[in-house]
Amino acid sequence: MNKVTKVFYISVIISLLFIIWGIIPDSVLPNGNLEAVTSTIQTYIVDKFGWFYLISASCFLLFCLFLIFSKYGGIKLGRPNDKPEYSYLTWFAMLFSAGMGIGLVFWGAAEPLSHFHNPPYGDSMTSDAAKAAIQYSLFHWGFHPWAIYATIALALAYFKFRKHSTGLVSDILVPLFGLKGKEVWGSIIDFIVVFATVFGVATSLGFGAIQISGGLSFVFGIDQTFLFQMLIILIVTILYMLSVSAGLNKGMKYLSNSNIVLAVALMIFLLFLGPTTFMLNYFTTSIGNYIQNLPSMSLRMTPFNEDNTSWIKDWTIFYWAWWIAWAPFVGTFIARVSRGRTIREFILGVLLVPTIFSALWFTVFGGSAIHLEFFEGLDIFHYVGELGEETVLFAVLEHFPLSTIMSLLAILLIGTFFITSADSATFVLGMQTTGGRLDPPNSVKLIWGIIQSGAAAVLLWQGGLGALQTASIIAAFPFSIILLLIVVSLIKSFRQEIKEIEMRRKG
Template sequence: MLREYLRAHTNPPVFVISGIVAVGFVLWGVLAPGHMSAVAGSANSFVTTYFEWLYIIAATFFLIFVVVLMLSRYGAVKLGPPDSTPEYSNLAWFAMLFTAGMGIGLVFYAVSEPITHFTSPPTGQPGTAEAAQNAMSYTFFHWGLHPWAIYIVLGLSLGYFAFRRGLPLRPSAALYPLLGDRINGWVGNLVDVLAVFGTLFGLATSLGIGGQQVGAGVSALFGLTNTTTLQVLLVLGITTIAVVSVMLGIDKGIRRLSLANLWLAFGLMLFVFFAGPSLDLLNTIAANVGHYLQNLAGLSLQTFPGDSVAQEWQASWTLFYWGWWISWSPFVGMFIARISYGRTIRAFIVGTLLAPVGASMVWLTIFGNSALQLLLGDPNNPLADATSESALFVMLNQLTVPGVVTLVASVVAILVVVLFFATSSDSGSLVVDILTNGGDPHPRWQQRLFWAVLEGVIAAVLLLAGGAAGGEALGALQTASIVAGLPFCVVLLFLCWGLVRGLRTERLPAVASLPPEPLTELRRSTQRRSPWLRSRGKY
């Protein structure tokens, strides 16, 4: 019975291997969290020491790659047949891209990251106006063009080969020009397994960060101590909300939560804007964008040779982010591919690279510069000593509005993080299940339930491991992202190669460039596993 179920609804090697190793990781963390944290720390040290150059060069290469592709003649190629049209209007598409870009991390770091770079910059004098400007440039760098270029590489590869070439919606299928029919063998399965683990650990990092921030909000409102135990309980509790969303389905669950979250986040941003230095913030948005673009080349390839303090900063921030974005790329990449059927490559890159980045820059300026203004006015402001998870609430408490309004804003902030948590977990479970079922975008709810629960448990285990090691739990989450991103960074580089080889045949008839027999077999497999593609009349 179990064997028949696995054959009918999963890609057995990928599902079984991913499930066993993920459950084994959870057991390791529960039974020996200190040992797991020590091993992860050693792995993290190895990666940041010997592969810093790979992360820095690869992330910059991905940005250059997508910009060149956008400007090339291949920009007119559609993600679908030549006569295909987009499924969603431009407004709906941009709204979904904006929602995808506004994750838990953006709420967590919008205040805390600029403050950290302001008080402890990698170079230069801290606490000055110049340090404040540089702090926003570093923050824009980490949340700007580079992460979305990483997402585009995977999303574009998936969309092109799935919608135009009729291959399964899985990362290994995008390597068909390099591997041929071996994408159905162990090499392809290994790529998909790496994508599963990248997604699980990237999401676990986001969920763990969300648990820390909700804990800080609860502590600020009710006076509770924000301990690791409280954070773990909150992670498990909010995972329950995600499970309910899974049971309700996409339309009744994830869609409604996403819309509610979008409006709450927008309302919170407007509140901070009007309660803070509004006019200064309008001027600062343009200044921040200009300074970021002027220094983009230098930031992109900076490794601080010979400066151990700056290199430690880079390992804690830039390398953590690049590993996190790469780990999360299967999740976000598959999502943006799924909603971009029928769009040209040029429209896909322009919209995906600019729309969410623009929204993120506005968000970061409103929250980050509001906090920096308080610190510039008073170096002893409580924000200087605030923890990363509590910084947002410390800032909200200092806005010049009645106390009850601040209380409501703090509650809304907690709700925003909770809903980001739930929607990320639900969407993530969908993506992981697609990765493990062979590319069917309509997986069974039981499997999504399994992955949603496992994501929450992994986040809880990472928090426990950080606490058991005697340090900040965030360190365990950062370690997981950096280490998990390394192997998939190599996969993304090969995806670029495979995409170029596929696009170079576009002057030929639609799919004549690929060997007919293996493609026919792959289409049979895709047809069996992908009712959504069949509904588009592609077979």
């Protein structure tokens, strides 16, 4: 514990204070409880700066595309003779498991079905609404979020492995503001990183526990009680603590590979047991629609149509803020496992592989849900109102052969994604609060693991997960500005490095 920084103590204290604030009931603080305050702030940010989120996310994607084709693409994330630490399969599995695995399982069927009933434009439950449903699901989970992750991950990996900095986010901006500037704002930036990570992951763990209990309830009729959800959190906490203790090269590596095997198995099951030809046709046309409409979707606001404004705020702007809030955590982890790859190889891998997999995932699960309603006249959407979004996946699987096996596979997948998300988050929190150590002490990681699970449990009990999620997203606003500065700092550093390389060649 003597190796932790002051950011550790500040973050732990403020995290505990936020958890305490989150459990204070409305009767005690009717207008000052966590949910009321954070909702007011978040509403203001979305109303006034929604355009800023859209432009920022598009800038990060353009920056990544620029690097692929630029002269900087050949720069290696490490020393010239460094080799990648992990194989392509393990690398893809680890970045994917940390990035958005549990969210894909939760929203794979629920989001497209929601867009089908409440489309971004036009009439609901039509063929056009069905096309838009997958198109916008791909948009929300495709190139833009992974470009956000790639930007921060690239910067961290470049400065850590090539420039030998500490691996803290604050170090990335030293080329812009110098070491004296870091003394002023360094701890603030590192605290924002830790804050967004703790509460972003805590809310995901809470929602993961809800979906596991919802799945077991749907399949086996087990009551969704609070004690049952607490038992799930306790079991999963013990499992990811064991994984944390095993280290990155054992626990996280093996679990990530298991995640990919389970996810692919579940997807193939449904692909071939469901309307296969329909799904493959749907996938093909959805990819085309996504690529064709990517520019207009990326900058779509509705200044003349208030009816569609709420949809964009609730989905697109919310997602962009959420991905930016997750960026410090996911980016730090992706950077840690990416040493030895070139910038071009890194960006192509981070952008293309998860996007293609997400497209197939949403088409299979969301397409199955829409097929059941559009062609077979079933009402799957009513489960959202009756039992919540967490049960939509299981309601869809119920209408296909081997439904019990697939549902159990889905529950197991949620559990392993739960563990890998918490595992990678505790590593990142440990790294960011011990001065950038690549092997933070288990004691520090265990403390952060307990705080994350404790926050998820307490706020699940009080119904405050939504408030905590909103608090995390508020942290995305200042961090989006930090990300834009990181882009400028990276370009400045790349230019300087190319000059040095050319001078050495001439010399």
